[in-house]
Amino acid sequence: MREHMDRKGFLALSGATGLAAFLAACGGSSSSDSGSESVNEAQAEGVEAEEAAAAVAFDPATEPGGPIEIFTWAGYDNDPEAGAPWMWSQYEEGPYGTESPLKFTFLEDDGQALAKVASGYSPDITHPCIAYTVQWKEAGLIQPLDLNLLPDYDGIPAAINAGAIIEGQPYLLPFDVGFSCLTYDADAISFDNYGGEETWQVLLDEAYKGKMALFSDDVALIKIGHLINDSQAGVAPTDPNVLTTEQIAAAKETALKVKPNLRNYWTSQTDTVNDFLNGNLLATYTWPDGYWKIKNDEKMKDRNIKYMQPKEGRLAWVCGMVLSSSTKQPGRATMAMAASNTPQAGADLTDVFQYASAQQKGVMDLIQDKALISAFDIDKPEAWEPPNAWFEAPLPNYKEYITAGQEVKAA
Amino acid sequence: MATVADKPRLPRKRSRRERRNDGGSALSTYGLLAPTLLVLAAFFLLPLYYIFLFSVALKRFSPTEALAALNGELNGFSGELWGNLVSWNVDVAVLGLDFAIPAVLIGVVLIVLLVLTVAGGRLSERHGTWIVGIAFALLLMPFLTIPAGNSLLRIMQFTSEGIQLNLFFKSVTMAMTSSVIAVIVAIPVAYFLAFCVQRSKYTWLLIVIAPFLTSYLLRVFAWKVILGDQGLINSGLMTIGIIDEPLTFLIYSQFTVMVVLTYAWVPFICLPIFLAFETIDRRLLEASMDLGATRWQAFRKITLPIAAPGVVAAFLFVFIPSIGEYVTPTLVGGVDGTMFGQNLASQFVGGSFNWQYGSAMALFLMGVVLILVFATSRFLRAGGGGL
Numbered sequence: 001m002r003e004h005m006d007r008k009g010f011l012a013l014s015g016a017t018g019l020a021a022f023l024a025a026c027g028g029s030s031s032s033d034s035g036s037e038s039v040n041e042a043q044a045e046g047v048e049a050e051e052a053a054a055a056v057a058f059d060p061a062t063e064p065g066g067p068i069e070i071f072t073w074a075g076y077d078n079d080p081e082a083g084a085p086w087m088w089s090q091y092e093e094g095p096y097g098t099e100s101p102l103k104f105t106f107l108e109d110d111g112q113a114l115a116k117v118a119s120g121y122s123p124d125i126t127h128p129c130i131a132y133t134v135q136w137k138e139a140g141l142i143q144p145l146d147l148n149l150l151p152d153y154d155g156i157p158a159a160i161n162a163g164a165i166i167e168g169q170p171y172l173l174p175f176d177v178g179f180s181c182l183t184y185d186a187d188a189i190s191f192d193n194y195g196g197e198e199t200w201q202v203l204l205d206e207a208y209k210g211k212m213a214l215f216s217d218d219v220a221l222i223k224i225g226h227l228i229n230d231s232q233a234g235v236a237p238t239d240p241n242v243l244t245t246e247q248i249a250a251a252k253e254t255a256l257k258v259k260p261n262l263r264n265y266w267t268s269q270t271d272t273v274n275d276f277l278n279g280n281l282l283a284t285y286t287w288p289d290g291y292w293k294i295k296n297d298e299k300m301k302d303r304n305i306k307y308m309q310p311k312e313g314r315l316a317w318v319c320g321m322v323l324s325s326s327t328k329q330p331g332r333a334t335m336a337m338a339a340s341n342t343p344q345a346g347a348d349l350t351d352v353f354q355y356a357s358a359q360q361k362g363v364m365d366l367i368q369d370k371a372l373i374s375a376f377d378i379d380k381p382e383a384w385e386p387p388n389a390w391f392e393a394p395l396p397n398y399k400e401y402i403t404a405g406q407e408v409k410a411a
Numbered sequence: 412m413a414t415v416a417d418k419p420r421l422p423r424k425r426s427r428r429e430r431r432n433d434g435g436s437a438l439s440t441y442g443l444l445a446p447t448l449l450v451l452a453a454f455f456l457l458p459l460y461y462i463f464l465f466s467v468a469l470k471r472f473s474p475t476e477a478l479a480a481l482n483g484e485l486n487g488f489s490g491e492l493w494g495n496l497v498s499w500n501v502d503v504a505v506l507g508l509d510f511a512i513p514a515v516l517i518g519v520v521l522i523v524l525l526v527l528t529v530a531g532g533r534l535s536e537r538h539g540t541w542i543v544g545i546a547f548a549l550l551l552m553p554f555l556t557i558p559a560g561n562s563l564l565r566i567m568q569f570t571s572e573g574i575q576l577n578l579f580f581k582s583v584t585m586a587m588t589s590s591v592i593a594v595i596v597a598i599p600v601a602y603f604l605a606f607c608v609q610r611s612k613y614t615w616l617l618i619v620i621a622p623f624l625t626s627y628l629l630r631v632f633a634w635k636v637i638l639g640d641q642g643l644i645n646s647g648l649m650t651i652g653i654i655d656e657p658l659t660f661l662i663y664s665q666f667t668v669m670v671v672l673t674y675a676w677v678p679f680i681c682l683p684i685f686l687a688f689e690t691i692d693r694r695l696l697e698a699s700m701d702l703g704a705t706r707w708q709a710f711r712k713i714t715l716p717i718a719a720p721g722v723v724a725a726f727l728f729v730f731i732p733s734i735g736e737y738v739t740p741t742l743v744g745g746v747d748g749t750m751f752g753q754n755l756a757s758q759f760v761g762g763s764f765n766w767q768y769g770s771a772m773a774l775f776l777m778g779v780v781l782i783l784v785f786a787t788s789r790f791l792r793a794g795g796g797g798l
Binding site: 109110111112114115116118119135138139140141210218259260262263264265267275278279280399402403406407409410411 | 472473475477478480481482483574575577578639640641657659662663741742744745746749753754757759760761762763764
């Protein structure tokens with residue numbers, strides 16, 4: 001009696017299973033195609049909903065209820081330690097706060113967020129930056145906002161809102177605004193070689209090799225490379241959002257020259273702040289809150305910590321909320337977004353994160369720590385305009401930026 | 412006169428019941444295997460089939476045209492894209508001397524070495540082991556390094572102008588070095604547990620694998636604390652006056668990635684090596700000693716050949732996940748420590764939006780791993796295949 005399966009039997013069974021898998025896959029293809037059709041139908045419905053949204057206001061009262069999922073950056077949840085009132089309070093204390101509670105998941109960066117949602121994840125609200133609004137819209141992932149549910153919408157300046165409006169429709173509700181630049185130890189880093197002016201060129205200075213770090217953001221690496229190129233060429237800085245293929249290639253070469261001087265490309269600001277505080281870094285790319293944490297840390301009390309204002313200009317961002325085209329609660333989700341658009345939420349944004357707010361109406365009076373206003377030039381529009389700062393804007397050839405940035409990191 | 416006992420025995424005709432039992436046994440064997448094969452089909456063969464289709468643009472993942480455009484799936488098959496993974500020329504540096512050699516030639520040499528590794532033992536009964544050993548060593552040499560500070564000491568090194576291929580060579584080197592060091596560290600630990608510890612052997616084993624009871628991320632972050640500029644090692648060395656400035660290569664470098672990978676896998680691979688040692692019949696060792704063998708000879712002639720499958724399996728256990736590593740280089744890799752797995756992941760989730768390229772990279776990586784498994788399969792056989 002045969003006790004064990006012999007090799008021939010095993011191979012036969014494996015082959016049969018493989019064949020079955022192959023056939024299943026083929027069958028799967030067709031079922032997947034039919035799946036595609038159903039998604040296409042859903043998409044078509046989404047498009048219809050999109051068209052309807054422009055004409056018909058959402059009705060929160062008739063929506064089914066259940067959690068509203070918000071895919072946002074770490075720290076933007078309703079953390080009680082962040083200080084109350086915080087950006088979602090108005091919604092949570094409102095009529096639907098209990099029936100449709102907010103639930104938070106966190107993204108790492110814009111590219112990852114878009115890729116994740118494009119591959120099937122469907123939160124009700126996502127918090128990307130304005131540069132990607134076009135990609136979100138073109139991929140059919142978001143729908144226009146119902147302005148009737150956004151009573152404070154007119155407090156957002158047109159300059160900040162420009163990239164959020166596509167074909168006349170508001171697709172993104174701008175929320176947070178801030179700089180991206182180098183925080184550095186002015187006792188250790190000198191700009192004497194550059195005529196005493198702060199400049200991104202310091203990244204090429206071998207005197208600080210291994211003591212500098214940049215954000216692991218492909219687009220930012222290329223933008224910085226471009227600003228250095230302009231500076232080295234002795235020309236006035238030009239908009240890093242609209243680079244040609246040749247300019248991107250040149251910026252990539254400069255980014256490759258910067259690379260050996262860097263200690264790392266950080267993926268978490270908390271990590272780079274800790275690295276700085278532990279003495280591992282003399283300069284690192286941070287957002288305002290990173291700078292503020294470093295500057296006010298006990299370990300740095302004897303150091304002269306500065307937030308660079310380079311002659312080529314800081315990088316700056318605008319991020320905000322987009323509404324998923326597949327949400328079942330567009331009205332309530334919009335009401336949650338409206339909570340983040342209040343003057344109080346804008347003021348809290350400065351007090352909690354040291355960022356500026358897209359909402360400008362009455363915000364300055366509500367900010368508790370007035371020192372922050374002058375520290376980050378929040379009340380000075382010229383500080384936010386070229387050539388002092390280059391706001392993010394939709395990138396016409398963003399894939400080229402990303403490919404070049406990744407090649408820099410991989411090289 | 413022939414007796415009954417001398418008569419040739421004819422096979423006895425099997426009863427219907429026996430035949431039915433036989434069939435039932437085979438059926439139950441198939442039945443027992445079925446879940447495994449189904450899991451294999453569902454979670455390996457099927458995804459693999461789709462990855463292949465994605466890579467040659469015969470199938471797309473995105474359900475809508477708009478999403479397909481975003482994910483780069485409307486471009487059709489791109490030979491250029493596949494071509495980006497390879498390069499016509501590979502620069503070979505041997506002890507600092509550089510040679511530009513056609514990639515095809517390198518491929519042929521590697522395949523010859525691979526064949527010699529697998530079948531070299533048949534060429535010569537006397538020198539077969541040496542042929543296999545040398546071929547295997549030559550196969551590994553371009554991908555081994557001694558992590559020595561910022562400049563990684565290399566005997567032989569492959570580089571390429573192609574960014575992906577270059578990144579791949581770097582990743583293979585880092586994974587290979589981590590694997591070899593991990594095995595070298597794990598062997599004495601497993602040997603000690605198998606042969607020297609008499610009581611509470613499994614308690615000791617549990618202690619060895621204790622790091623696995625904590626989160627992987629926690630362990631990686633622990634290394635950041637140990638290797639940082641103000642970390643345990645730098646502070647210690649500065650306190651006793653050996654160095655004045657922190658050793659910056661300790662953190663955010665290829666060195667760090669290799670240290671963390673080695674550390675992470677040593678406890679895990681102690682298990683297969685320990686089990687391989689445990690299967691050795693102690694009487695063989697005693698007999699070898701009685702016949703005058705030294706301890707080293709006994710280890711080389713008996714212990715190692717019998718334990719070889721466990722050692723090779725341990726090597727593969729480290730190498731296969733390490734070559735596609737994503738988390739460790741992201742956390743401690745620095746600007747030089749980027750690995751192939753990070754670039755691969757970025758095609759899907761990092762904002763590159765190129766599923767076709769990502770799939771091609773995944774297949775390329777898997778192909779290399781399969782070749783390696785094929786090369787080492789000889790040693791995976793019980794008895795070590797004549798090591």
